[in-house]
Amino acid sequence: MNNLQQQSRWFENLLEANSDSLNLRAADGLSGIHVQAQQALSDLPVPDRRQESWRYSDLGKLYRQMFRISGEAFDALQETDIDQWIYPKQDSYRLVMVNGQLAAHLSHVSGLDKRITLDGISQLSATERQGVAAYLQQHGGFADDTFGQINRALMQDGFYLRVPQNTVVDKPIEVVFVNLSHDEQLLSQPASLIILEPGARAQVVERYLSLGSSEYFFNGMTDILLREHAELRHQRIQQESSQAYHLSRVGLRQQAASIYQGLTIASGGAWSRNDIQVHLDGPHAECDLQGVYTVGDGQYNDIHLDVAHNAADCRSQENFRGVVHGRGKAVFDGRILVAKDAQKTDAQLSNKNLLLVEDAEVNTKPQLEIYADDVKCSHGTTVGKVNPDQLFYLRARGIDEQQAYRMLCLGFADQVLASIEDQAVRQHVHAMFNRLL
Amino acid sequence: MLSIKDLHVSVEDKTILQGLNLEVKGGEVHAIMGPNGSGKSTLAHILSGREGYQVDQGEVLYQGHDLFDLEIEERAQQGIFLAMQYPVELPGVNNLSFLRESLNSIRRARGEAELDAAAFMRLAREKAALVELPDKLLKRDVNSGFSGGEKKRNEILQMALLEPQLAILDETDSGLDIDALRVVANGVNALRSPERGMIVVTHYQRLLDYIEPDYVHVLAQGRIVRSGDKTLAYELEEKGYGWILQEHAA
Numbered sequence: 001m002n003n004l005q006q007q008s009r010w011f012e013n014l015l016e017a018n019s020d021s022l023n024l025r026a027a028d029g030l031s032g033i034h035v036q037a038q039q040a041l042s043d044l045p046v047p048d049r050r051q052e053s054w055r056y057s058d059l060g061k062l063y064r065q066m067f068r069i070s071g072e073a074f075d076a077l078q079e080t081d082i083d084q085w086i087y088p089k090q091d092s093y094r095l096v097m098v099n100g101q102l103a104a105h106l107s108h109v110s111g112l113d114k115r116i117t118l119d120g121i122s123q124l125s126a127t128e129r130q131g132v133a134a135y136l137q138q139h140g141g142f143a144d145d146t147f148g149q150i151n152r153a154l155m156q157d158g159f160y161l162r163v164p165q166n167t168v169v170d171k172p173i174e175v176v177f178v179n180l181s182h183d184e185q186l187l188s189q190p191a192s193l194i195i196l197e198p199g200a201r202a203q204v205v206e207r208y209l210s211l212g213s214s215e216y217f218f219n220g221m222t223d224i225l226l227r228e229h230a231e232l233r234h235q236r237i238q239q240e241s242s243q244a245y246h247l248s249r250v251g252l253r254q255q256a257a258s259i260y261q262g263l264t265i266a267s268g269g270a271w272s273r274n275d276i277q278v279h280l281d282g283p284h285a286e287c288d289l290q291g292v293y294t295v296g297d298g299q300y301n302d303i304h305l306d307v308a309h310n311a312a313d314c315r316s317q318e319n320f321r322g323v324v325h326g327r328g329k330a331v332f333d334g335r336i337l338v339a340k341d342a343q344k345t346d347a348q349l350s351n352k353n354l355l356l357v358e359d360a361e362v363n364t365k366p367q368l369e370i371y372a373d374d375v376k377c378s379h380g381t382t383v384g385k386v387n388p389d390q391l392f393y394l395r396a397r398g399i400d401e402q403q404a405y406r407m408l409c410l411g412f413a414d415q416v417l418a419s420i421e422d423q424a425v426r427q428h429v430h431a432m433f434n435r436l437l
Numbered sequence: 438m439l440s441i442k443d444l445h446v447s448v449e450d451k452t453i454l455q456g457l458n459l460e461v462k463g464g465e466v467h468a469i470m471g472p473n474g475s476g477k478s479t480l481a482h483i484l485s486g487r488e489g490y491q492v493d494q495g496e497v498l499y500q501g502h503d504l505f506d507l508e509i510e511e512r513a514q515q516g517i518f519l520a521m522q523y524p525v526e527l528p529g530v531n532n533l534s535f536l537r538e539s540l541n542s543i544r545r546a547r548g549e550a551e552l553d554a555a556a557f558m559r560l561a562r563e564k565a566a567l568v569e570l571p572d573k574l575l576k577r578d579v580n581s582g583f584s585g586g587e588k589k590r591n592e593i594l595q596m597a598l599l600e601p602q603l604a605i606l607d608e609t610d611s612g613l614d615i616d617a618l619r620v621v622a623n624g625v626n627a628l629r630s631p632e633r634g635m636i637v638v639t640h641y642q643r644l645l646d647y648i649e650p651d652y653v654h655v656l657a658q659g660r661i662v663r664s665g666d667k668t669l670a671y672e673l674e675e676k677g678y679g680w681i682l683q684e685h686a687a
Contacts, residue, residue, distance in 0.1 A: 388488070389525045396485050396521075397539035397595060398513035398546065407538065411529025411578070418529075 007046045010063045011146060015041075018154050018187060021069040026156050027122045029129040033137055037152035044146045056331045056363045058300060061271055062245055067187035067217040069154065074098040074180065077211075079106055082176055085209050085239060087431050090424045092174040092205070093118060099180060100188040100220070101157045106176075116169060117162040121191070124160060132160055132193050140223050141251015141277045148249065151189050151221050158192035158220075163200035163230075172203040172422065177220065179244065181212040189219040196230035196258075203233040205425060208248070210241035215270065217245040224250065226258035228282065235263045235425050236274075239432055242299070244269030249277070256282030256311070263420060264291035264320075265429055266301055267436060268328070273302040280307070280314040280342075287316040292413045292429075294436060295360065297326035305334045305349075309342040309372075316346070321416050322353040323409050324360045325437055334379070335367040342372050349379040354412045356386065356405065409437045438463050438500060438634045439484075439603055445494035445659075446476075446483055453479045455659035456495070461603065464631040468645055468670060469638045471656035472678045477638045478522060480656070481607040484636075485519035486512050499603070514546035516602030520592040520609050527579035532591070535579050536561055540598050564597040568624040586617030593624040604628070605636045610644035622647030642674035655681050 015038070022034065047054045077098060083089055095118065096106035102120025109118050117124075121132055136155075142148025159175050179188050196202060208218065218240075226232055240246055246269045254260060266274050278287050287307065295301045307316045322330045332351045353362045366379035386408050394404035410433055420426040439461040446454040453476045461467055471477050483490050484497070486509035497504040499517065507515065527535065540560075541551040552560065565575060568590040580588050589609055596604055606625065610618055625648050629635070637648055645653070645667060653669040654661045657678070662685040663669065673681075 387525070390527055392487055392509065393521070393525045393527070394535075394539075395509040396487075396513055396519055397535075398510050398543040398599070399538055400510050400542065401508075403538070403542070404510075407530055407535070408527070411527055414529040 004046060004048070007048060007059075007063055011041065011046065011150065013066060014150065014187070015153060017066060018069045021071060022154055022156065025071070027129060028126045030133055030155055033133045033152050033155055036137055037149045040143065041146065041149045041153060044144065044149060047146055053304065053333070056329070057273070057302060058271070062217065065185055065215060065217075067185045069156070069189075070099045070181070070186045074103050075105065077103065077106060077178070077180065081211060082106065082178060082209065086207065087428055088424050090172055090174060090205070092172040094174040094176065095120065095159050096176045096178060097157065097159065097190050098178045099186055100190040102159070103178075113167065113169070115164045115167060117160060118173060119160060120157050121160050122157040128160075135193060135195075135225070136191065136223060139225070139253060140221070142221065142249050142275065147219055147247055148221065151191050151219050154187075154189055155191045158190040160192065161194045161202070161204065163196045163202050165197040166199040168200070169202040172205055174205045174207065176207045176209065177218070179208070179210050179212065179216050179218055179240065181214040181216040183214060185214055186216040187219065188216060190221075192220070192222040194222065194224045194232065196226050196232055198228040198230060201231040203422065204235070206234070206236045208238040208240055208246065210244055213243070215243040215245065217247075219247050221249040221251065224252045224260075226252070226254045226260060228256045229258060231259040233261045233421070235265075235420070235422070237265045237425070237429065237432075238267055238272070240267070240269045242270055244272065246272040249275045252276065252278045252287070254278065254280050254282065254285040254287060257284040258282070259286045261288045262290065264289070264303070265432070266291065266293040266303065267432065268293070268295055268299040268301040270298070271300045273304065275304040276306070278307040278316070280309050280316065281311055283311045283313040285311070285314045287314070289316070289318045289320075290416050290419055291320040292416050293320065293322045293330065294433070295322065295324045295326060295328040295330045296436075297328060299326065299328035301328070302331040303333070306337075307335070307347065308337045308339070309345045309347060310339050312341060312343045312345070314342065314345055316348070318349040319416060320351050321413055322351070322362065323356070323413060323437065324353060324362060325356045325409070327357055327359045329361040330363070332364040332381070333367070334365070335369070336377060336379075338370040338372050338375055338377065340371040343374045345372060345375040345377065347375070347377045351381040353383040354386065354409060355383060356409070406434070406437050410434070440498040441495070443495035444492070444497060446479055447491050447493055448479070448489060452493070453659055454483075457656075457660050459654065459661065461634040461636060463634055465652065466629065466635040466637060466648065466650045468650035468653045469636060469656055470640070470642075470653060470670065470673060473640070475656045476659045477656055478607055481519055481605050481636070481638050484605055485509065485517060510542070513599070514543050518596050518599055518601035518604045520589075520596055520604065520606045522608040522611060524580050524588040524592055526581045528581050530579050532577055532579045533561060533575050536595065536598060539595065543599055560598065564594055567597055567627055568593045569620050570594055585612035586614065589613060589617065589621050590624070593621055597624065597628060602632065603634045603636070605638070607638045608640065609637070610639055610641060618644065619647060642670045645670045657682055657685060
């Protein structure tokens with residue numbers, strides 16, 4: 001059996017290993033999505049290095065392991081187990097998903113405006129669930145990707161947020177994805193959906209934590225629809241162990257004059273990849289993607305952004321910074337597509353990397369594909385080391401070398417983090433980087 | 438406090454200092470003057486521990502110990518302060534956090550308690566008033582977008598906070614207009630004390646109108662070719678460096 005056959009077999013095995021769990025526990029109204037995804041899978045190529053989008057990715061590490069959806073109940077898990085990772089604790093509505101499934105006893109949404117839906121997909125009424133499934137089947141992101149379809153083929157739960165027209169959610173919504181795996185290699189694969197109706201506004205903070213000691217594979221997707229003039233602030237903070245295999249996807253569709261402000265904090269794992277796909281489908285939509293990623297020893301951390309300007313007069317900005325503090329590998333791939341009719345597009349892309357070690361690898365690839373003729377687009381990428389003059393300045397003021405490095409790294413990252421309006425989130429990320437670097 | 442004996446220093450095989458001798462005692466202000474390329478900044482850098490310089494010969498004793506045994510941060514912790522000619526910008530590093538980290542690093546090294554945020558703020562505001570540095574510059578990133586004068590005032594603010602034993606001012610007057618020069622000089626003068634030694638490196642006599650030195654040394658071709666009191670500075674201002682260099686060559 002050659003490599004390709006082995007990899008193809010891996011996906012078959014993954015489906016097979018989890019089919020029992022699917023039959024036992026999947027909620028009503030999802031079988032259509034399961035069947036459609038399984039059919040799609042047979043026509044999709046197995047991700048490997050021959051495909052451009054997986055060119056730098058060492059999937060071999062992942063394909064050598066097998067992962068299973070957990071059937072365990074998590075009653076023993078307590079709020080304090082989660083809160084110790086989150087500083088400071090936020091005044092928020094909170095959903096906790098453990099290994100991809102809603103843990104109701106850890107979630108609290110009391111006080112939430114009754115017109116707003118915020119729940120696990122497994123908890124919705126059959127009609128609502130069918131509505132969610134229908135959206136994901138027709139408009140969900142990553143339909144042309146094997147891992148995307150695996151997420152659908154084994155879909156059991158995820159979170160669903162719907163904010164009705166002209167409604168503002170009064171507190172941040174936190175969704176905490178806890179990965180808890182002991183002794184067995186678990187598969188966690190939430191499929192979530194956020195819909196903001198015209199003029200609605202919300203802030204969603206997605207957090208990814210590891211509480212166990214074993215390896216696991218998180219293969220999560222969040223689809224988002226922002227209708228006219230809707231506004232979403234969306235922070236995704238990955239804070240997982242070095243045992244994590246983390247693949248998370250955001251499939252975002254924006255209608256006219258909607259605003260998306262996204263922040264991605266990716267602190268890596270054994271293998272980590274973040275994909276954000278954006279379709280700007282109505283005029284005057286604005287999309288702001290900011291992010292910081294870090295790479296430590298032996299880590300692989302990959303960011304793929306794909307912004308499609310399908311309508312005129314939209315603005316997009318991508319601003320990502322990487323701190324490479326160990327012998328690992330970073331990948332940044334930022335693509336901007338401007339369709340023929342998307343005149344007056346304003347699209348900016350920036351990726352800067354700070355290398356603290358010699359034996360590390362950074363692959364940064366900006367791509368602009370422009371088919372309109374009246375646009376303002378720019379991109380810039382850099383890979384650099386710590387400036388010795390800056391290091392000297394700090395040390396000459398009595399600050400020891402290690403702390404001076406840490407301050408310069410945080411300063412480098414903070415030029416992105418400064419854009420976070422939510423001070424609690426900003427403090428949390430600061431504390432996290434302080435521990436990490 | 439500081440004793441430099443027969444110091445020879447080179448940069449990338451080019452000899453810069455060739456047998457420099459200097460003694461600085463507590464309470465003294467020494468001005469080091471000299472033409473461009475005479476080695477003034479090299480002297481300031483080698484004392485602060487900047488990398489890229491090689492000591493070929495001689496010794497420097499600071500408070501009786503070999504200065505070259507100390508890392509850059511250890512020198513600062515033991516009381517050496519260099520006010521830089523070109524203070525670097527630190528984007529993303531907040532000025533107040535930096536000042537507090539610096540002061541607390543030095544206090545820790547001296548076995549003193551760290552200052553908490555409130556105590557530090559009071560102290561920082563008090564010292565900032567001394568150099569007329571506006572509050573908003575304390576809240577900005579270190580030196581980022583500061584004018585030349587603001588950067589130099591931020592240097593003197595650091596000196597005021599850290600209260601060094603030995604302060605070295607490297608061309609602190611360069612790029613300053615007369616008002617900024619007066620503010621900076623007032624800040625420095627307020628820090629003169631019987632325990633504190635100062636080395637003021639400058640190209641022009643102008644700064645010495647405001648900071649009166651006890652001694653003036655002329656550095657040329659890597660060594661001190663003449664020493665005197667402050668009247669030597671006026672003589673230099675009047676006649677330039679040429680006559681001393683000629684006398685020295687003769």
